Amino acid sequence: MSATSTTIAPGARPHRASLHRQRMWALWGSYAALSVFVVMFLVPPFYTVITSLKSSAEMSAQAGNPWVVQHPTLENFTYLLSYPNFQQFFINSVEVTVLVVVVTMVISVLAAFSLSRMGFWGSQTLATGVFLTYLIPASLLFIPLFQIVGSVGLINNVFCLVLLFPTLSVPFCTWIMIGYFSSIPKELDEAALIDGAGYLQMLWRIFIPVAMPGIIAATIFAFTVSWGSFLYPLAYLYTTNQMVLTVGIVSDLIRGDVFQWGKIMAACVLAAAPPIVIYAFLMDYYIAGLTAGATKG
Numbered sequence: 001m002s003a004t005s006t007t008i009a010p011g012a013r014p015h016r017a018s019l020h021r022q023r024m025w026a027l028w029g030s031y032a033a034l035s036v037f038v039v040m041f042l043v044p045p046f047y048t049v050i051t052s053l054k055s056s057a058e059m060s061a062q063a064g065n066p067w068v069v070q071h072p073t074l075e076n077f078t079y080l081l082s083y084p085n086f087q088q089f090f091i092n093s094v095e096v097t098v099l100v101v102v103v104t105m106v107i108s109v110l111a112a113f114s115l116s117r118m119g120f121w122g123s124q125t126l127a128t129g130v131f132l133t134y135l136i137p138a139s140l141l142f143i144p145l146f147q148i149v150g151s152v153g154l155i156n157n158v159f160c161l162v163l164l165f166p167t168l169s170v171p172f173c174t175w176i177m178i179g180y181f182s183s184i185p186k187e188l189d190e191a192a193l194i195d196g197a198g199y200l201q202m203l204w205r206i207f208i209p210v211a212m213p214g215i216i217a218a219t220i221f222a223f224t225v226s227w228g229s230f231l232y233p234l235a236y237l238y239t240t241n242q243m244v245l246t247v248g249i250v251s252d253l254i255r256g257d258v259f260q261w262g263k264i265m266a267a268c269v270l271a272a273a274p275p276i277v278i279y280a281f282l283m284d285y286y287i288a289g290l291t292a293g294a295t296k297g
Helices: 012-052 056-061 075-081 084-117 123-134 138-151 160-164 166-182 186-194 199-210 212-228 231-236 245-253 261-293
Strands: none
Touching: 012 261, 056 261, 075 084, 075 261, 084 123, 084 160, 084 166, 084 199, 084 212, 084 245, 084 261, 123 166, 138 160, 138 166, 138 231, 160 166, 160 231, 166 212, 186 199, 199 212, 212 261, 231 245, 245 261
């Protein structure tokens, strides 16, 4: 019986120690960079919440640490929730957001399906052109769009945003859906056509269930565009009953040189609550959908 011995090269252990040291430095460097970004991104929301819990007297006194609430109060939130103008702003934002998301997703899904799967002449060029329109800055588009909206008499009408926001959301959502539809095997199309299914049946029964992660991602994007936009509502709406949250908070809670900081911050917290809730729920479905979609046949 012969015994075997394992010999370690003289330079192996120093090399392993060097790799371990490099990995530790990389890990600590990543944590340091992440900590800096966490502080940069979380400090403004934290300060917003802290300020929203302060009374006007506490903010006027300017005593103590500005990052600490000495006497927490919900009077700013109760004021806003019972304030008719804020209620109207919230209702307008919800109406516009729901309609924009529905319009965007209907157009994007149909356009992406036709551009990626129907294969007509020039579909690839048109698909690239759709994405290139998204690269045009919104600050350059709102001036010619103002003339168009004015010619149809929709200036200072909250529903003009339902026509305007899809110009920002449809190109990018269509591009996202084109990528998901293109990744679906074409054998499914052929099998569906052999079974006598039409294109709408293929879209409804095959592509939409398989591409649900892309639909969720596009829905989140359309929601973000319509809920958080500031430039277009500022340019097209100027009366209180037609304003949405982003513009109404600034115009109604700032009177001349008087800033009602407590109410402004409370309004920002209430306006940010729906996106936070939606992201918290939909991101889980989004990640789960990505892993599930990878194994679907």
